[in-house]
Amino acid sequence: MKRRWTLWIAYALLAAALAALPFLVEQNLGRTWVRTLDFALLYIMLALGLNIVVGYAGLLDLGYIAFYAVGAYAYALLASPHFGIHGPFWALLPLGAMLAALFGALLGAPTLRLRGDYLAIVTLGFGEIVRIFLNNLNAPVNITNGPQGVNLVDPIRLGNWSWGRSQSWLGVEFSSAQLYYYVFLALALLIILASLRLENSRIGRAWEAIREDEVAAAAMGINTRNIKLLAFAMGASFGGVSGGLFASFQGFVSPESFGLMESITVLCMVVLGGMGHIPGVILGALLLTLMPEVLRHTIVPLQKTLFGQVVVDAEAARMLLFGLALIWAMQWRPAGLWPSPTRRRELARRQQPEAGP
Amino acid sequence: MSLLEVRGLQVAYGGIRAVRGIDLDVPEGEVRCLIGANGAGKTSTLKALSGLLTPAAGGIRYDGQDIVGIPPHRLVRQGLAMAPEGRGIFGRLTVLENLQMGAYSQTGSARIQSSLERVFELFPRLAERRRQTAGTLSGGEQQMLSLGRALMARPRLLLLDEPTMGLAPRMVSAVFDALRLIAGQGVTLLLVEQNARMALRLANYGYVLESGTVALQGTAETLAEDPRVREAYLG
Numbered sequence: 001m002k003r004r005w006t007l008w009i010a011y012a013l014l015a016a017a018l019a020a021l022p023f024l025v026e027q028n029l030g031r032t033w034v035r036t037l038d039f040a041l042l043y044i045m046l047a048l049g050l051n052i053v054v055g056y057a058g059l060l061d062l063g064y065i066a067f068y069a070v071g072a073y074a075y076a077l078l079a080s081p082h083f084g085i086h087g088p089f090w091a092l093l094p095l096g097a098m099l100a101a102l103f104g105a106l107l108g109a110p111t112l113r114l115r116g117d118y119l120a121i122v123t124l125g126f127g128e129i130v131r132i133f134l135n136n137l138n139a140p141v142n143i144t145n146g147p148q149g150v151n152l153v154d155p156i157r158l159g160n161w162s163w164g165r166s167q168s169w170l171g172v173e174f175s176s177a178q179l180y181y182y183v184f185l186a187l188a189l190l191i192i193l194a195s196l197r198l199e200n201s202r203i204g205r206a207w208e209a210i211r212e213d214e215v216a217a218a219a220m221g222i223n224t225r226n227i228k229l230l231a232f233a234m235g236a237s238f239g240g241v242s243g244g245l246f247a248s249f250q251g252f253v254s255p256e257s258f259g260l261m262e263s264i265t266v267l268c269m270v271v272l273g274g275m276g277h278i279p280g281v282i283l284g285a286l287l288l289t290l291m292p293e294v295l296r297h298t299i300v301p302l303q304k305t306l307f308g309q310v311v312v313d314a315e316a317a318r319m320l321l322f323g324l325a326l327i328w329a330m331q332w333r334p335a336g337l338w339p340s341p342t343r344r345r346e347l348a349r350r351q352q353p354e355a356g357p
Numbered sequence: 358m359s360l361l362e363v364r365g366l367q368v369a370y371g372g373i374r375a376v377r378g379i380d381l382d383v384p385e386g387e388v389r390c391l392i393g394a395n396g397a398g399k400t401s402t403l404k405a406l407s408g409l410l411t412p413a414a415g416g417i418r419y420d421g422q423d424i425v426g427i428p429p430h431r432l433v434r435q436g437l438a439m440a441p442e443g444r445g446i447f448g449r450l451t452v453l454e455n456l457q458m459g460a461y462s463q464t465g466s467a468r469i470q471s472s473l474e475r476v477f478e479l480f481p482r483l484a485e486r487r488r489q490t491a492g493t494l495s496g497g498e499q500q501m502l503s504l505g506r507a508l509m510a511r512p513r514l515l516l517l518d519e520p521t522m523g524l525a526p527r528m529v530s531a532v533f534d535a536l537r538l539i540a541g542q543g544v545t546l547l548l549v550e551q552n553a554r555m556a557l558r559l560a561n562y563g564y565v566l567e568s569g570t571v572a573l574q575g576t577a578e579t580l581a582e583d584p585r586v587r588e589a590y591l592g
Contacts, residue, residue, distance in 0.1 A: 202461075209447060209458050216445030218409065221433035221462030221510060 018185060022178040033293075034177040038249060040289040041184035042242050045191050047269040047285040048278065049238025052195070054267065055276030056204060057231035058211030060120045062263050063107070063127025067236035069134060069258035070103050071096035071243025073144060076253040079154040082145060089156045093244045100240025101233040103130075108232035112225055115214075127263050134255040149254025156183060156248045163248070180249050187245065191238055195278050198234070207231055272329050274336030283338050291325070292318055358421060360385040360514055360545055361406070361437075366415035368401040375401040377569035378415065383514065383547050388540045390548040390556040390577075392590060393566035399549040400442055402566070403518050406547070407439040408432045419514065433462045436513035440520060444503040448492030452483055455491050455502055459509030469509070476505040479538055497528030504535060514545045521552055533559055553590035557581045565590070 025033045050064045074096040078087040087095075107126050111119055138146030145151075155164030155176070163179045198204050206227045209217035218224050247253045265288060273284020295318045303310050303317075312320070329337065361383040368376040376398040383389050391399050404410040406417060408429040417424050419437055429439070447455050456476060460469045477484035480501045486494065491502055500520055507515055520536070521529040533555050540546055540559070550556035557563055557577045565573040565586060573583065580586050 205458060206461065208450070209461070212447040212449060213441075213445045215409065215441050216447065218429040219407065219433065219439045219441050219445070219507070220458050221430045223428070223430045225428075 019182075022181040026175065026178065031175060031177060034175065034181060036290065036293050038177055038180050038184055040286055041181070041188045042246055042249075043266065043269060043285040043289045044188050044282050045184075045238055045242040045245075046266050047273070047281045048191050048195050049235045049242070050266050051235075051270050051276065051278070051281045052198065052207075052238070053231050053235035054270055055281065056199070056207040056211065057228060058207075059228065059231060060116060061123045061232075061235070062120050062260070062267065063123040063125070063130070064235070064239060064266055065258045065260075065263040066107075066127045066130035067100040067103060067239030068243040068246065068262070069130055069255075070100045070236075071240030072247040072253045072257070073134060073150070073243075074099050074240070075244035075247040076150040076153045077144070079248070080150050081152050082150050086154055089154075089158065089248065093241060096244040097237040097240040100243065101237040104232040104234075104236025105229050107236075108229040112228060124260065124263075127258075127260060131255050131258050134258070144255075147255060149252060149256075150247075151252050153247050153251050153253065155251065156180070164251070180245075184245060184249075187241060191241070192278060192282070194238075199278070203227065203230065268326060272326065272336055274339040277336070277338060277340030280336050280338035280340065284336065287337075292322060295321060359383055360420060361547065362416075362418040363402075363406070364416045364418075366402065366405060366417065367413040368398070368405050368410055369413040370401075374413065375569055376405070376412075379564075379566070379569070379571045381547075381564060381571075383545060385513075385545050386543060387562065388536075388546040388548065388560045390550055390560035390563045391566060392550055392553040392556055392563060393572075394589075395551070396568075397566040398569040399566055400518055403439065403516050403547075403549050407437065407516050409439075430462070433510050433512075436511070437516070438507050438510045438512035438514070439516040440503050440507040440518065442518035442522070444499050446491045446494075446499050446502050446506070448490070450491055451488055452491055452494070452502055453487040455506050456483070456487075456509050459506035462510050472509050472511060475542075476508055479508070479535060480505050495528075496524055497531060500524060500528070500532055501535065504532070504539070508539065508544075512544060514547065515539070517546060517548045519549055519551060521550065521555070529555060553586065554581075 022034050022037060025037055046064075046068060049067070050061065053059050053061045053064070075092050077083060078085050078092055078095075079089070080086075107123065111122050114122060134144045135147055137144040155162055157163070161167060163183065164176055166173055166175050167179060168174065206217065206222045209220060209222055210224055210227060214224055269284040269288045270281050271284070272288065273282065274280025296314055299312075299314045299317045300310055303312070333339075359382040361381070363379065363381040365378045365380065366376055367374060367378050379398075379402065381389075381391075391402065393399050401410065405412045408424070408427055408431075412425060419432070419435070424432060424437070447458060450458065456473060457469070460472060463469050463472070482498055483501055483505055486498065491499065494502060504520065517536070521532050524532065529552065536546065536548070536559055548556055548560060557580055560577045562576050563574065563580045564571050565580065573580065573586065575583070581591070
């Protein structure tokens with residue numbers, strides 16, 4: 001009874017902290033940091049989606065960002081002056097998720113027999129194909145507006161409320177970035193909840209079996225084809241939701257945002273945090289979104305105080321430190337910073353001498 | 358009518374035919390074995406029977422029904438299960454989780470619980486180690502787990518692919534003792550083995566595969582006495 005109370009109090013404190021966060025951040029660090037926080041939440045959603053494919057089902061996907069692109073463009077094209085269509089947010093978001101899921105299954109179907117490196121190559125190609133299509137579908141019929149991208153995408157709107165400008169509610173002034181924060185937080189929590197439920201479900205166990213040994217999984221009576229397609233579709237749908245949110249938040253989408261580097265960044269979040277472990281993946285997403293921003297704001301001043309001039313420019317130093325941090329992490333925490341108990345078990349086993357016959 | 362009837366089975370990888378038209382029968386309640394050297398087509402045959410490979414030609418009837426083209430997960434639900442080569446246990450999961458995965462096709466927790474008790478009765482070692490990660494078991498224990506996990510699906514016919522591969526001699530006899538017990542519970546077995554001596558001691562009837570065809574067949578006693586078998590496989 002007492003434990004339950006403390007648990008509830010902990011939850012209440014966490015909820016209060018999450019609710020107050022955008023205000024504390026805006027007051028102490030400024031509005032750009034609220035935007036960074038919003039992006040961190042978007043990346044949490046993306047990383048959790050990729051975690052289903054890579055972490056749960058063990059299928060290495062290097063083209064994951066394509067689903068983010070599908071979600072973003074689905075929203076942008078149906079809620080902007082580009083076609084003159086202004087669909088409602090609450091309908092477009094699920095539509096984007098479903099479309100992304102369809103693309104997920106579309107990618108999954110021809111790659112069912114592939115694993116490891118081969119799957120990685122095909123998924124990488126798929127990601128590039130989607131980006132190149134977006135880049136070139138402006139002729140003969142202009143669908144995506146090519147490299148210029150789609151501009152003036154509608155912000156989230158519900159009735160008279162628009163997330164695109166500051167609003168006051170109960171005498172409190174909310175900036176646009178703060179308003180988005182609450183929507184992103186709500187959807188991120190929803191995605192965390194969905195991931196938790198999936199992990200402990202019959203489907204989650206089937207993914208685990210496929211990851212470990214596909215032939216054995218089939219021999220257990222698992223329909224490996226459908227279960228793998230489901231992993232692709234599920235993961236993709238999370239990406240689609242994030243994409244729609246991204247388009248509405250940014251107000252602008254272009255193929256540039258969906259390059260290979262983005263796919264790799266999201267994969268790094270999953271791997272660095274701890275594949276298949278939700279808290280780890282969240283930590284990885286937070287670190288890899290916030291750390292570059294922190295570095296961006298510290299590298300130049302630091303060099304000025306140390307050397308009196310800028311030796312390495314901020315962007316280069318940031319990538320360098322970022323790379324070093326990843327190498328360090330993989331050397332010392334190969335299962336990720338916050339690995340799941342099973343994964344930790346497995347790595348502990350590897351360090352023991354081989355079991356006898 | 359036999360529980361499993363195979364007629365003219367051919368399995369090909371690209372242009373290479375690994376199995377070139379074989380006939381097999383496994384009557385209900387019997388133990389039959391498939392022996393032969395490496396590359397004779399034993400594993401390919403078993404993979405075709407369990408639905409993991411689609412045969413190039415030929416017919417497979419299980420319980421009177423044509424099962425060519427039916428995927429493995431549906432065959433498991435009909436009681437045709439397989440313990441794959443190389444044990445195929447889920448190394449990161451515990452022994453208990455592995456066994457629960459074996460009951461994936463089953464419904465009803467009481468039924469699954471009774472299967473579990475039956476497996477633990479058969480392999481007390483697994484009960485002792487139920488909380489241990491499967492990857493940390495010894496080779497013999499992993500094989501026990503693989504068998505136990507296959508039994509969790511309550512098979513009528515169990516296909517076994519080299520269950521003693523890579524095991525120490527003492528563990529080999531332990532596995533065969535376990536197979537004898539499983540057969541004693543009324544499960545029909547089709548066993549693929551390189552260890553012809555042990556296989557022929559357990560089985561009622563055997564087939565000798567050579568380059569994808571059945572070179573010899575007969576009751577276990579006749580095969581064990583056959584000079585060709587003695588020379589090639591019993592040494």
